[in-house]
Amino acid sequence: MEQWLKLQNGSDIRGVAVAGVAGQPITLQDPIVRSIGFAFAQWLSEQLGKPSNELKVAVGNDSRISAQQIKTSIFQGLVSAGVTVFDSGLASTPAMFMSTIFENHSYDGSIMLTASHLPFNRNGMKFFTGEGGLEKQDITKILTKAANVGEFTNAPTVNATTINLMDDYTAHLVKIIRNGTGSDTPLDGLKIVVDAGNGAGGFFVSKVLQPLGADTTGSQFLEADGMFPNHIPNPEDPEAMAAIINAVKTNGADFGIIFDTDVDRAGAVDKNGTPINRNRFIALMATIVLEQHPGSVIVTDSVTSTGLKWWIEQKLGGQHHRFQRGYRNVINEAIRLNAAGKESWLALETSGHGALKENYFLDDGAYQIAKILIKIAQLNMSGKGTIDELIADLPEPAEAKEFRPKIKVADFSPYADKVLENFAAFAAKTEGWSLTPNNYEGVHVTCDATAGHGWALLRKSLHDPQLPLNIESEESGGVEQIASKIKGFLSSYDGLDLPGM
Template sequence: MDQTWFKLQNGSDVRGVALEGVEGEAVNLTPEIVRPIGYAFAQWLAEKKGKPVSELKIAVGHDSRLSAEMVKTAVFQGVEKAGCSEIADSGLSSTPAMFMATVFDNHAYDGSIMLTASHLPFNRNGLKFFTRDGGLEKADIKAILTTATETGTFDEVELSKVRKIELMDDYAASLVSNIRKGAGQGDTPLAGLKIVVDAGNGAGGYFVDKVLKPLGADTTGSQFLDPDGSFPNHIPNPEEPEAMDAIISAVENNKADLGIIFDTDVDRAGAVDKNGKPINRNRFIALMSTIVLEEHPGTVIVTDSVTSTGLKYWIEEKLGGVHHRFKRGYKNVINESIRLNGEDRESWLAMETSGHGALKENYFLDDGAYQIAKILIKTAQLHGEGKGGVDTLVDGLPEPAEAKEYRAKITTEDFGPYGDDVLKAFEQFVADEPGWNATPNNFEGVHVTVDASAGNGWALLRKSLHDPVLPLNIESEEAGGVAKIAARMQAFLSQFDSLDVPEMV
């Protein structure tokens, strides 16, 4: 079978290079390749829904990427060739809104497609697919790409069924309604608060005019709201120090009560408190856990595998919840939370340190704007009660003295089995190493707890979800502890000929 389409699968998404401009990255997401994917999604959706393609309605939206119009037109042509009854163009949109296109009563599309490559460079693009049941799984993407392969390329198709819709207006209005209802302080619960937004020139600029201003907030100092897929100011990514520095500066320069930052397609978010301290990674999960556990005492909070020891204390000892540290990958944590609910183990929140997060009350949708809405409700309530900002909710969160991530590249072509061999050898290494013990209830890679004599922290060695890499995360409760642990890790990893190990000490 032609592997052209299968090489575009990135877990539960499709991603590729849509534009030239980066040395060594050949374009592989062309209109000729995209058309059969649009066609194949319509075929898959018809089978999923159990009705003819001719009765299907599909919505398509995109973020600010430079290749958006080109890719969107190709998707439209594929869907039109399939024979769908209606194709909706929602224009500049967020990923969460594209899911809601299948849910809102005045839209109720059978399926939707979001064109995005998240925070990746300007030359990339991709496709995310949704039905009312949520985002597609890996097996679904494989099935769609199989049909695309069997269909093969075809010529341009004249478009006759595409119509414009104002989906983002409806989505923003739903956020405003939720915040007003949750805050319980009238139409302008954010009056008297200065809140700045950094959209990173992605799709999140709408949040200022369509959400914050109607709620009464002063948004003076918000920045990079205009969509620009060249990302001229910084990459829209709440994990990137440069991006966080930008929103920190905006908060400090404007004496804001809260700063908000979104990634390109607004399925991830981060924040900055009034003191200029970031609310991302473990601190973001701690804040969301505090809010959710107040509403649902004792619930299970599912996180990825690299969360801190302090976060576990915060969720379980401070808040009385249950911390279930699972695997990296937003679909992994979401699906695990759904699985626990299916076993009658109540779980209302699934979050990654990357900023991906989903709540049971919101269809387990990976939605950065909805998380921020929850934070804004609490911000309004605290302000109305004269109790300060949301930073007070995470006062006392234990944070590690040091934390570091390293990435060892696997240089052999058959990198999956090789990574497994390294992890198996590491298990034995841990068993023989003084002061090191395998951490119980671990679900990804090899997690080790290191006692005070050997570094006072932990290390996690795992396989990357998609790349020929072994990420290594190390955290320590003491200054110099990471170096102690890293020195032993470097000694272990350096014995493997097909590992390109970075300098750690």
């Protein structure tokens, strides 16, 4: 059982799919993938109260080199359970969810084969029903069922029906942008470049931007290549951001877009070559959402800046709810707030993962970009400025840094809990520090002007034996001042390693 559950990564399944990296043996062998496919069919049948031989499931993939092998095995497991299968080909994760609700598709479930921005040898699975993406507990159930099935050696012949899902998905995006602007070619006269990082996002140029009138000259790395030869397809990666910044500047573009491998995350660059990611991306999306839904709660993860809180609450009149790391945590909190009668129209992590209430709370980078493109077009057509001007007044910290103290103890979770408990007591009695109210993760400390003029967050990693530490300061040297006190506290623990501190 343990072998199977090690494949779980929160609400996804991930593992090593091909050889090529020393010390990383293949964990997604064909018999194991078949069992997972079979187990998903069992789980879906139980959820829907429908015999498995009446189920229809679509499977899509990003550009990974293991995609076809994994897809064949997952199909074999599904077919062995009696499921009718459909092949979406190269697709995005958001499109795979939409396959369960589009009228001309409406599959009972869908699977996206992806490992997001991880290296070429990795792959994984994300599962959807018409209710949305599966939760952590659902993945545990599926892997438990797969373990009970054991390694599935039967490999039946599969005749999957090929479908043109991405045509329907992109037509859906184009319609949204046209309806939002009142124009068939709202991007006419604008130069917009895309960096797809050789992932699955190259479609956005030919199937979304060009039909809307944009000049996409200078777009790059649009071809699917699972070896990712140019850079990691990850909007958080400095090399990836440098590549799209260069494309914007070199081509004199009005806007630059960068997607991760499976297009559930996005980042952007304004016409000046300034990145719109992390706090700036949230600020821009909050500006757009709060214009349409005044007073809405904006849910973010726990490491957003003080300036962003001011922006959402003081500048825009919204409510900032700083919650936990993990995009499912952030999205689920927004869903919970809405169910409790407190309107929340946007949930967004600094990683770029996020969702809007109007879009099924679907984690969809392309949809977020579509919302921004509507605003860009509106500003351009009215002559009221450019997108960078919308967030020009966002306060930026003087310094911000992340450290990742490592836990060397085997049973690291309870050890981390003890460290955090003691750190809270330490912070409460440190001069110039106070525990930040309404905190939902780890220990969040506010430091006054005499003690670093900023804040610090020490928390448990979601998956790794680490205690990530984020520090932000409004003054030069403030991060070092705060970090030195925290290092002094952490240094008393033999079970910790403090690289970079």
